[in-house]
Amino acid sequence: xxxxxxxxxxxxxxxxxxxxxxxxxxxxxxxxxxxxxxxxxxxxxxxxxxxxxxxxxxxxxxxxxxxxxxxxxxxxxxxxxxxxxxxxxxxxxxxxxxxxxxxxxxxxxxxxxxxxxxxxxxxxxxxxxxxxxxxxxxxxxxxxxxxxxxxxxxxxxxxxxxxxxxxxxxxxxxxxxxxxxxxxxxxxxxxxxxx
Numbered sequence: 001x002x003x004x005x006x007x008x009x010x011x012x013x014x015x016x017x018x019x020x021x022x023x024x025x026x027x028x029x030x031x032x033x034x035x036x037x038x039x040x041x042x043x044x045x046x047x048x049x050x051x052x053x054x055x056x057x058x059x060x061x062x063x064x065x066x067x068x069x070x071x072x073x074x075x076x077x078x079x080x081x082x083x084x085x086x087x088x089x090x091x092x093x094x095x096x097x098x099x100x101x102x103x104x105x106x107x108x109x110x111x112x113x114x115x116x117x118x119x120x121x122x123x124x125x126x127x128x129x130x131x132x133x134x135x136x137x138x139x140x141x142x143x144x145x146x147x148x149x150x151x152x153x154x155x156x157x158x159x160x161x162x163x164x165x166x167x168x169x170x171x172x173x174x175x176x177x178x179x180x181x182x183x184x185x186x187x188x189x190x191x192x193x194x195x
Contacts, residue, residue: 040054
């Protein structure tokens with residue numbers, strides 16, 4: 001299963017830095033020295049607590065995906081940073097955070113959500129995106145509940161690059177992705193799950 005982890009749009013992050021407001025809502029953004037690990041929703045790296053500054057603002061991760069919004073607070077670095085753009089690779093600094101994966105069908109219908117540990121990340125992505133009805137996953141913080149990033153399939157139509165071709169040849173954990181690909185694992189309906 002080839003996939004990409006999608007951070008927030010860089011233009012949106014730049015607008016926050018330039019205006020001090022949430023681009024989607026116009027609410028004032030808040031700048032502070034990082035007191036927690038975050039992570040930054042643009043580069044998907046943890047903050048150096050007590051050292052780096054960060055912006056806190058309201059963000060709707062469903063914009064352009066559905067008319068029904070679900071806004072919540074997110075952080076980005078106060079200084080410009082590079083968007084996470086690797087393919088078939090889960091952001092290294094997210095791996096050991098308390099994560100929850102949410103699998104969404106069309107019209108942002110939540111099929112299930114599942115807590116995931118570091119060693120389970122690639123097999124879980126492969127299994128959930130292997131479900132025919134699932135269109136994308138959300139990565140959330142299991143403790144705070146806040147949005148971190150989106151995970152989506154790379155298809156033959158949108159993966160012509162040499163970088164995408166590396167998906168099947170990457171070492172260690174991403175090899176599991178190309179080998180697992182089996183959506184037949186046990187599923188627990190969303191309504192029966194406890195958070």
